[in-house]
Amino acid sequence: MHNNELTGQRFFLVTLLNVLITVAEFLGGALSGSLSLVSDAFHNLGDSFSVVLSYWTHRISSKPQTEHNTFGFRRSQILSAFLNSIFLVVVSIILLVGAIKKLFHPEHINGNLMLIVAIIGTIANLISALMLNAGSKHNLNIRATYLHLLSDTLSSMGIIAGGILIDLYNWVIVDPIVTLLVAFYIIYETIPIIKKTIAILMQGAPTNIDYADVQKDLLNINGITNVHHVHVWMIDENTVVFSAHINMKNMMISDAEKFYHPIYELLHKKYGITHVTVQVEVERGIKQDLFYDTGKDIK
Incomplete structure (x- = not known):
């Protein structure tokens, strides 16, 4: 077909x-x-x-x-x-x-x-x-x-x-x-x-993904210290998009890029996520929750 x-x-x-x-x-x-x-x-x-x-x-x-x-x-x-x-x-x-x-x-x-x-x-x-x-x-x-x-x-x-x-x-x-x-x-x-x-x-997230497990798996990657501002939504029933801010130890951008492939492989193979966008940070947002929440819709 x-x-x-x-x-x-x-x-x-x-x-x-x-x-x-x-x-x-x-x-x-x-x-x-x-x-x-x-x-x-x-x-x-x-x-x-x-x-x-x-x-x-x-x-x-x-x-x-x-x-x-x-x-x-x-x-x-x-x-x-x-x-x-x-x-x-x-x-x-x-x-x-x-x-x-x-x-x-x-x-x-x-x-x-x-x-x-x-x-x-x-x-x-x-x-x-x-x-x-x-x-x-x-x-x-x-x-x-x-x-x-x-x-x-x-x-x-x-x-x-x-x-x-x-x-x-x-x-x-x-x-x-x-x-x-x-x-x-x-x-x-x-x-x-x-x-x-x-x-x-309505850009809803898949209901079959355990996001606590996603956070735990990402934090198990050596060098990642926090995950926040996560957004997950479906383009269609087979295409899942994931974006997140990830706190890491202070390092050069070229070194940080080495983490992108392991992150994608983890999310794709274990959770079926097909499109991943990651923003790497050191201190910014390190105390914030997994999901973006200011008590109102995102602007």
């Missing part, structure tokens, strides 16, 4: 499949009277938007840094994941409202037609999800799009079950129940992505 050409081909095929599914489900839902098919069609329409946005930001994120964007464009994928996730939640809430209404006012549904369209949708959604599965493991942007497709696959499978029950027993209430279950599942899977993307956009 790191190859742009291959990624582009996959995204294009996934987009094409979703457009075809959307048209089929809109027509099938209108003709059969199935809310779950229509809701799935809206979801697939959102998938098409999600895939296009995901691919676009994936390409942007690979651009080199510039004088105006000195950290590059990797956060474009985080914005895409955030927008896709918010869209999913909004769509799910709309589906919940529609399903609740239909629970109290069930309508006749053509279960046979609903079943045929759902089977086609399931196959196409499963193929789309498999295409993006590999890239979803280490990329929030692709994961948000992957969840779109996976939730559609589960939705279509639920619609298949509903279509069978309606066709055999005329249980039309199954249609809104399936819609409710899918909507709740989508919200359940999407909330963690929203939390993670907000944390990154």
Whole structure:
């Protein structure tokens, strides 16, 4: 998934499949009277938007840094994941409202037609999800799009079950129940992505790093006497930036530079920090805490 050409081909095929599914489900839902098919069609329409946005930001994120964007464009994928996730939640809430209404006012549904369209949708959604599965493991942007497709696959499978029950027993209430279950599942899977993307956009620090251990490990390097004014934040879910003021014994700058590589190696190998900036000092700030804190936001 790191190859742009291959990624582009996959995204294009996934987009094409979703457009075809959307048209089929809109027509099938209108003709059969199935809310779950229509809701799935809206979801697939959102998938098409999600895939296009995901691919676009994936390409942007690979651009080199510039004088105006000195950290590059990797956060474009985080914005895409955030927008896709918010869209999913909004769509799910709309589906919940529609399903609740239909629970109290069930309508006749053509279960046979609903079943045929759902089977086609399931196959196409499963193929789309498999295409993006590999890239979803280490990329929030692709994961948000992957969840779109996976939730559609589960939705279509639920619609298949509903279509069978309606066709055999005329249980039309199954249609809104399936819609409710899918909507709740989508919200359940999407909330963690929203939390993670907000944390990154707010320049939050990774929660899996023990900063007391970081301080202890740095102080174990012979010559370092104190660590303060530490700032840690994420550019994306795979890029962690670390900056700190480090007090050292009085020495020449050329001697102090010899400490930079051991510091980077320690932070990179043990804590997964990918970008390190260190300001070396002798006495300045030696009594200050690990984290910068004046009781107000940094200025």
